[in-house]
Amino acid sequence: MPYIVKTMDKLKKNSPAQTEFYQAAEEVLVSLRPLIDSDSKYKKHNIIQRIVEPERQILFRIVWLDDKGVARVNKGYRIEFNSALGPYKGGLRLHPSVNAGIIKFLGFEQIFKNSLTGLPIGGGKGGSDFDPKGKSDAEIMRFCQAFMTELYRHIGPTTDVPAGDIGVGGREIGFMFGQYKRLTGRFEGILTGKSLAWGGSLVRTEATGYGAVYFAEDMLAERGEVLEGKTCTVSGSGNVAIYTIEKLYQLGAKPVTCSDSRGAIYDKDGINLETLKRLKEVEKVSIENYTKEHPNAEYTPVADYPKGRNLVWTVPCYAAFPSATQNELNEKDAADLLKNGCVCISEGANMPSTPEAVELFLEAKIAYGPGKAANAGGVATSQLEMSQNAGMEAWNFETVDGKLRNIMRNIFINSNETSKEFGDAGNLVFGANIAGFRKVADAMIEQGAV
Ligand code: NDP
Numbered sequence: 001m002p003y004i005v006k007t008m009d010k011l012k013k014n015s016p017a018q019t020e021f022y023q024a025a026e027e028v029l030v031s032l033r034p035l036i037d038s039d040s041k042y043k044k045h046n047i048i049q050r051i052v053e054p055e056r057q058i059l060f061r062i063v064w065l066d067d068k069g070v071a072r073v074n075k076g077y078r079i080e081f082n083s084a085l086g087p088y089k090g091g092l093r094l095h096p097s098v099n100a101g102i103i104k105f106l107g108f109e110q111i112f113k114n115s116l117t118g119l120p121i122g123g124g125k126g127g128s129d130f131d132p133k134g135k136s137d138a139e140i141m142r143f144c145q146a147f148m149t150e151l152y153r154h155i156g157p158t159t160d161v162p163a164g165d166i167g168v169g170g171r172e173i174g175f176m177f178g179q180y181k182r183l184t185g186r187f188e189g190i191l192t193g194k195s196l197a198w199g200g201s202l203v204r205t206e207a208t209g210y211g212a213v214y215f216a217e218d219m220l221a222e223r224g225e226v227l228e229g230k231t232c233t234v235s236g237s238g239n240v241a242i243y244t245i246e247k248l249y250q251l252g253a254k255p256v257t258c259s260d261s262r263g264a265i266y267d268k269d270g271i272n273l274e275t276l277k278r279l280k281e282v283e284k285v286s287i288e289n290y291t292k293e294h295p296n297a298e299y300t301p302v303a304d305y306p307k308g309r310n311l312v313w314t315v316p317c318y319a320a321f322p323s324a325t326q327n328e329l330n331e332k333d334a335a336d337l338l339k340n341g342c343v344c345i346s347e348g349a350n351m352p353s354t355p356e357a358v359e360l361f362l363e364a365k366i367a368y369g370p371g372k373a374a375n376a377g378g379v380a381t382s383q384l385e386m387s388q389n390a391g392m393e394a395w396n397f398e399t400v401d402g403k404l405r406n407i408m409r410n411i412f413i414n415s416n417e418t419s420k421e422f423g424d425a426g427n428l429v430f431g432a433n434i435a436g437f438r439k440v441a442d443a444m445i446e447q448g449a450v
């Protein structure tokens with residue numbers, strides 16, 4: 001596969017030390033082989049070389065004052081990766097691990113994810129290495145204002161529309177929106193995930209988690225199976241994990257785990273959603289506190305996990321929902337899940353499974369929904385928010401949820417049909433990558449080489 005080797009060599013040389021980006025790019029490039037071989041136009045127009053290079057990468061300094069009045073410095077990123085299908089769209093991540101390689105991998109995945117939604121949105125991602133943990137509300141506000149003081153000149157309702165990701169929820173979107181308005185004097189849809197009172201959409205908060213469960217439902221329906229009555233495991237305890245758990249309960253399943261960066265909860269009676277929401281959304285404290293109210297549940301700190309493992313994946317389950325972060329599920333975790341009878345993985349997080357883990361899932365032919373398909377419900381509902389903003393409308397919950405349900409079903413059908421068309425029926429990694437890529441690549445060709 002010379003084009004893959006050539007492209008990967010070039011990326012490693014001109015974009016050094018971007019491991020996560022190489023991982024995401026290689027997976028897509030390998031999947032594309034039958035498409036590239038079947039139609040010479042992609043080679044003729046040099047689409048592979050063009051699609052792995054972001055259209056624009058914005059890197060900036062953020063200076064903000066902490067509560068002691070000391071000036072603190074962080075790096076800010078916005079990577080505008082591909083605008084063939086619409087304005088750049090994708091979240092902002094605030095986490096100390098953020099670097100150019102991580103934002104680039106997320107932006108790259110976003111291109112194909114957004115294409116799969118069937119909606120007119122291009123791919124982008126941004127963020128900062130700012131660590132929100134332990135910061136006061138006032139510090140979070142000053143950071144968000146400083147971040148937007150630079151970002152505002154690069155975004156717009158028809159050019160680039162950021163949203164949340166790890167470390168960015170309703171509070172941060174509010175602070176950023178306020179600063180944009182202050183700087184420009186304009187009240188417009190430059191962010192999604194806004195509060196319902198000022199331009200947000202119903203269901204956006206729930207959308208990624210609900211969507212990941214809808215996707216699992218569709219993968220299982222294809223096999224004549226259902227989630228009802230089944231034990232499920234979920235990692236993470238943020239936005240995606242919480243609404244994955246909520247939807248699992250609504251469908252009659254029993255989610256028994258959740259986690260954060262410090263440890264994991266196993267509650268064999270089923271995670272108490274009310275407690276989890278209060279701890280994470282209201283009090284914003286560690287899930288360690290969960291066992292105070294539910295003494296039958298077990299809390300295991302990361303230090304006590306089996307070496308090199310994520311405790312959540314050692315718990316027997318029918319379906320698993322990785323909803324924390326990239327590479328949180330490795331080969332050994334995958335082997336354990338399969339051994340314990342897991343038949344379905346639906347990825348709420350972006351690239352949570354390592355390539356070796358994905359290989360095991362594909363070999364086992366279980367229902368495996370890769371992140372760019374399974375977690376597309378969040379960004380899809382963001383686009384529904386943009387649509388409502390543009391039309392000065394506010395749709396009711398059932399309307400938005402109904403649209404989300406259809407979008408997830410269409411992503412499954414499109415990925416599944418494409419996997420059959422190119423000779424690897426049921427391999428949704430392959431199907432999603434080809435289906436997502438084909439639409440973007442065709443648009444790039446139609447729009448000319450610029
Ligand atoms: P949140 O910030 O709301 O929650 C993140 C959760 O993951 C927290 O429980 C956090 O624990 C945990 N976590 C983060 N980093 C690590 C780490 N390095 N090791 C272990 N646990 C970690 O983020 P979201 O729920 O929004 O995002 C979760 C995942 O879903 C990410 O991969 C994101 O890219 C993806 N995603 C999000 C979408 C959205 O709409 N929000 C849409 C599509 C995908 P702690 O609190 O201790 O840090």
Ligand code: 2IT
Pocket residue numbers: 089090091092110113161162163164165192350375376378379380382
């Ligand atoms: O990874 C993702 O798709 C998101 N964080 C959501 C992006 C968005 O624009 O809603």
